Amino acid sequence: MRTTDEVLDGVDLTGRTALVTGATSGLGGETARALAAAGATVVLAARDFEAAVSRACRIRSLHPKADLDVVRLDLTDLDSVRTVAGLLAVRRSGLDLLINNAGVMYPPLTRTARGLELQFATNHLGHFLLTTELLPLLTATATRTGIPARVITLSSDAHRAYPVDLADPQFVHRPYDKFIAYAQSKAMNVLMTVELQRLLGDAPVGAYAVHPGICVTGLARFMSRDDFARMRQLTVRIPGRLANPKSLEQAAATSVWAATATELDRHRGAYLADCAVGRAGSHAVDPDTAYELWELSARLTAAHR
Template sequence: MRSTDEVLDGVDLSGRTALVTGATSGLGAETARALAAAGATVVLAARDFDAAVDRARRIRDAHPEADLDVIHLDLTDLDSVRAAAGALAVRRSGLDLLINNAGLMYPPLTRTAQGLEIQFATNHLGHFLLTTELLPLLVDTATRTGIPARVVTLSSDAHRAYPIDLEDPQFVERPYDKFIAYAQSKAANVLMTVELQRLIADAPVGAYAVHPGICVTGLARFMSRDDFDRMRQLTVRNPGRLAKPKSLEQAAATSVWAATATELDRHRGAYLADCAIGRAGSHATDPDTASELWDLSTRLISAR
């Protein structure tokens, strides 16, 4: 399995700007580091601003020439997302790469201040709003530079376990199940990519969904022993997957490959895994479902 530095070996990202959400730790931190090491200007976006400043310092310690910026972004607060997108448009002359990396997995039932189930809000709706707000900047930058921009959204093969329930995505009528909630949010990541690519088919922007693979990060902080047992049941078709997790550098490799590999210009809208083109579950690639989710998401952000 390739690492981030192996994927970016010989790649020069000088003059390009990337925004990485959830950049304080885990895959986001490694993605930000790798892109900065390859010469990109990287904006670290995170809910914990001080932690993002500290992560930027650590990256500079390892790569003194790194060009980094930090911005506050709370994906569970749609007003924060709008403010971050507006600030980025003012502070930056362009944006080439949007890496929708931040995520939340298996928390107890929690609702945001705007009444949204927190996994759906963090993993999908906040990134949906961020993407739609920044899309004009991405298109403008790509048009000006002549280099296609990219939107990379981290999904997970966990999306295969359960489809999204468009009638009750917030678990208002049905009992809350954190595994179902996580799976549907990851299916939403793929569906958003499918519909986004359809809508921007004529624009110089490529959208990609990424399965990073199993990796030990803070994402599992809410998991109990029973949760791990249930995860094993859900991955029974892939025995040993949980026993052989990827390193951080290997898990983030597909994200940076999605952001930079020129051969992907011919495969816009693809689902990627292990630095290769994969295939998502049929319920996550159905064009009608993708369109319906886009409409639902638009209504949800408009109402809040």
């Protein structure tokens, strides 16, 4: 399996700007480091501003010439998302890469200050709004430079376990199940990519969904022994899936490959895994469901102003 540095070997990203959400640790931290090492200007976006600053300092200690910026972004607060998008439009002359990396997995039922279910709000809706708010900047940058911009959204093969229930995506009328909530949020990441690419048409922006693979990170902080047992049941058809986790550098490799591989210009809207074009579950690429989710997300973000 390839690592981030192997993927970016010989790649020069000087002059390109990337925004990485959830960049304080784990996959986001490694993605930010790798892109910065390749010469990109990287904006580290995270809810914990001090942790993001600490990560930026750590990256600079490894790569003294790294060009980094830090912004506070709370994906569960749609006002925060809009503020960051506006800030980037003012502070940055362009944006080439948006890496929707942040996520939360299997928390107990939690609702945000505005009543949104936490996994839905963090994994999907906040990134939906960030993406739509930044599309004009991404498109303008790509038009000016002649290099296609990209939106990379981290999904997971967990999306295969359960389809999206658009009638009750936030568990208002059905009992909350954190495994179902996570799986459908990861299916939403793919569905958003599908509809985004349809809407983009011939615009110089490509959208991609990424499955990073199994990797031990802080994402599993809410998991109990019973949760791990249920995860093993869900992956029983894929022997060894949980027994051989990837290293951090291997798990983040597909994200940086999605951001930089020129051959992907021919595969816009694709689902990627192991630095290759893969295939998502059929329920996650259904165009009608993708359209309905987009419309629902647009209504929700408009209502929460």
